[in-house]
Amino acid sequence: xxxxxxxxxxxxxxFGLYFFSYQIGWSQxxxxxxxxxxxxxVGYFGEFATHPGLKAGISYPFGHKLKVREKEKKYGGxxxxxxxxxxxxxSNLAFYHQxxxxxxxxxxxxxxxxxxxNKSYYRNRYTFWAWELxxxxxxxxxxxxxxxxxxxxxxxxxxxxxxxxxxxxxxxxRSLKSKKAHPxxxxxxxxxxxxxxxxxxxxxxxxxxxxxxxxxxxDTVSPxxx
Amino acid sequence: MxxxxxxxxxxxxxxxxESPKPDQQSRDLIWLEHAGAQMPVWVEGNTISNVMVxxxxxxxxxxxxxYNETSITMATELEERYGVAYWDQRISGNSRGSFxxxxxxxxxxxxxxxxxxxLLQELYGPTLDIFLLGHSWGGYxxxxxxxxxERQAKVRGWIDVDGAHNIPSLTRDALELMEEVSRAQIGAxxxxxxxxxxxxxxxxxxxxxxxxxxxxxxxxxxxxxxxxKLAFSDGLxxxxxxxxxxLLKGLLSYFFGKHHxxxxxxxxxxxxxxxxxxxAIANPLSDQLLRITTPSLLLWGKLxxxxxxxxxxxxxxxxxxxxxxxxxxxxxxxxxxPMSNEPDLFVDIVVGFIEGLx
Numbered sequence: 249x250x251x252x253x254x255x256x257x258x259x260x261x262x263f264g265l266y267f268f269s270y271q272i273g274w275s276q277x278x279x280x281x282x283x284x285x286x287x288x289x290v291g292y293f294g295e296f297a298t299h300p301g302l303k304a305g306i307s308y309p310f311g312h313k314l315k316v317r318e319k320e321k322k323y324g325g326x327x328x329x330x331x332x333x334x335x336x337x338x339s340n341l342a343f344y345h346q347x348x349x350x351x352x353x354x355x356x357x358x359x360x361x362x363x364x365x366n367k368s369y370y371r372n373r374y375t376f377w378a379w380e381l382x383x384x385x386x387x388x389x390x391x392x393x394x395x396x397x398x399x400x401x402x403x404x405x406x407x408x409x410x411x412x413x414x415x416x417x418x419x420x421x422r423s424l425k426s427k428k429a430h431p432x433x434x435x436x437x438x439x440x441x442x443x444x445x446x447x448x449x450x451x452x453x454x455x456x457x458x459x460x461x462x463x464x465x466x467d468t469v470s471p472x473x474x
Numbered sequence: 475m476x477x478x479x480x481x482x483x484x485x486x487x488x489x490x491x492e493s494p495k496p497d498q499q500s501r502d503l504i505w506l507e508h509a510g511a512q513m514p515v516w517v518e519g520n521t522i523s524n525v526m527v528x529x530x531x532x533x534x535x536x537x538x539x540x541y542n543e544t545s546i547t548m549a550t551e552l553e554e555r556y557g558v559a560y561w562d563q564r565i566s567g568n569s570r571g572s573f574x575x576x577x578x579x580x581x582x583x584x585x586x587x588x589x590x591x592x593l594l595q596e597l598y599g600p601t602l603d604i605f606l607l608g609h610s611w612g613g614y615x616x617x618x619x620x621x622x623x624e625r626q627a628k629v630r631g632w633i634d635v636d637g638a639h640n641i642p643s644l645t646r647d648a649l650e651l652m653e654e655v656s657r658a659q660i661g662a663x664x665x666x667x668x669x670x671x672x673x674x675x676x677x678x679x680x681x682x683x684x685x686x687x688x689x690x691x692x693x694x695x696x697x698x699x700x701x702x703k704l705a706f707s708d709g710l711x712x713x714x715x716x717x718x719x720x721l722l723k724g725l726l727s728y729f730f731g732k733h734h735x736x737x738x739x740x741x742x743x744x745x746x747x748x749x750x751x752x753x754a755i756a757n758p759l760s761d762q763l764l765r766i767t768t769p770s771l772l773l774w775g776k777l778x779x780x781x782x783x784x785x786x787x788x789x790x791x792x793x794x795x796x797x798x799x800x801x802x803x804x805x806x807x808x809x810x811x812p813m814s815n816e817p818d819l820f821v822d823i824v825v826g827f828i829e830g831l832x
Contacts, residue, residue: 297729298730349514349732393503394506394512395504397592407512409512447573448575453736
């Protein structure tokens with residue numbers, strides 16, 4: 249197998265991930281305002297939509313731009329529409345299972361942009377769009393038994409392999425009904441993932457993800473409205 | 475009292491037979507890792523029969539599970555009697571791994587097959603009778619494999635189904651058959667007359683040089699597939715298995731099945747970038763088939779535009795197998811896949827062949 253050697257690469261990857269998160273978390277400590285705080289997300293991760301799995305991740309929004317526009321209500325006084333554009337950086341762990349074929353494990357870091365706005369005059373109802381570029385470490389475990397020829401016939405081995413997995417994804421979400429300043433969101437996310445190496449080149453994988461996002465913040469101020 | 479109960483339960487379960495029932499059906503997934511590739515083999519059916527039929531799928535770059543999921547009669551009937559190994563060749567179907575495309579060759583695929591036979595005999599018994607069933611491209615691979623006497627000794631019987639052992643020659647035969655059938659259909663003024671006229675125009679406008687290359691073959695092959703569909707819709711070939719839930723089953727298999735459609739597609743694209751087909755075109759096997767003496771069953775569809783029945787005759791005439799151990803059967807109402815067009819007859823003939831050699 250010409251795939252990456254699993255353990256050393258994975259260690260480097262985890263170290264890099266930790267270092268990256270640490271830098272972002274603390275270098276921006278002074279601007280760690282009520283507008284931006286760590287979020288966690290969990291959801292269904294379906295490789296090819298129907299090969300079921302789970303995903304969990306954290307993300308950190310930063311560097312926002314806020315636009316406020318006033319609008320008249322149909323009945324009643326004026327209200328504000330807030331549009332916020334922000335960068336997000338995140339890291340995720342995902343797992344999926346294709347019956348009678350293989351299990352896949354994926355660790356990724358993602359960087360992208362999110363546009364979030366409130367829905368009409370409801371202060372705590374938002375929708376958002378986001379796109380993200382990612383880079384991941386992918387490991388698969390073949391189901392069943394794997395054998396390879398040896399000097400004494402065949403040896404049973406753990407059938408697996410590793411690859412790097414760049415990705416491009418887009419996400420849409422809307423807030424759950426809540427009176428809290430930081431409502432949760434439900435979202436749907438479409439991934440295109442590129443497994444490298446595969447065969448004599450690479451393989452495209454598609455995944456559909458759906459879940460919830462919540463903020464770690466206990467602030468009483470909304471993440472979008474000042 | 476409790477102690478008696480424990481003893482009773484212990485004796486009851488201790489007496490439960492653990493040996494498999496005679497009709498036990500295996501459903502094993504094994505992977506063969508060799509020279510950079512991880513190739514899945516789904517072994518299904520009656521593996522205690524001491525007979526294993528290895529499916530050599532078409533392509534290059536097809537997949538073996540299609541024979542399990544769409545040729546239901548063949549799969550069910552063969553699996554009831556024998557073990558059937560659905561093997562995805564390297565860069566085909568669900569195979570994985572990573573390697574340099576320059577390393578891929580017919581010989582490497584034959585080495586994979588050789589290892590697979592050894593592995594199956596190690597797992598299911600050293601006296602396992604191996605039968606190779608090669609369809610289309612699998613016919614080339616199987617014939618190539620059997621050219622080596624040492625490898626030949628491991629195989630009890632060879633079932634060649636519309637096998638492409640001579641690609642330059644089959645390309646010429648395909649053009650001839652398309653011309654013959656399209657003229658007949660145009661003469662009969664069938665509803666699809668216009669489409670047959672298009673095929674005839676293609677044949678008449680196509681000029682084959684002395685040397686047939688991959689482009690020639692691919693162009694003729696695509697037209698032959700069209701002719702095959704047309705013959706089917708005109709009722710020239712039999713409908714075979716009718717399954718009212720075919721679409722639903724297809725969708726379920728696509729999204730929830732054992733195979734991964736994107737992996738299969740990627741492999742199909744990648745294998746077309748290798749030299750496999752060029753190598754097979756440059757090495758037609760007709761003149762070498764004399765080296766094969768394995769008992770052989772040659773099965774061809776009369777209206778196979780992809781690998782015409784003349785190729786069956788060519789294989790029959792050139793095989794080194796004694797006349798009383800080789801048979802050519804032409805399926806009158808079949809195209810490139812008699813196991814789909816005339817499944818009952820197909821199974822009867824295959825089972826008869828295997829039983830005759832056990």
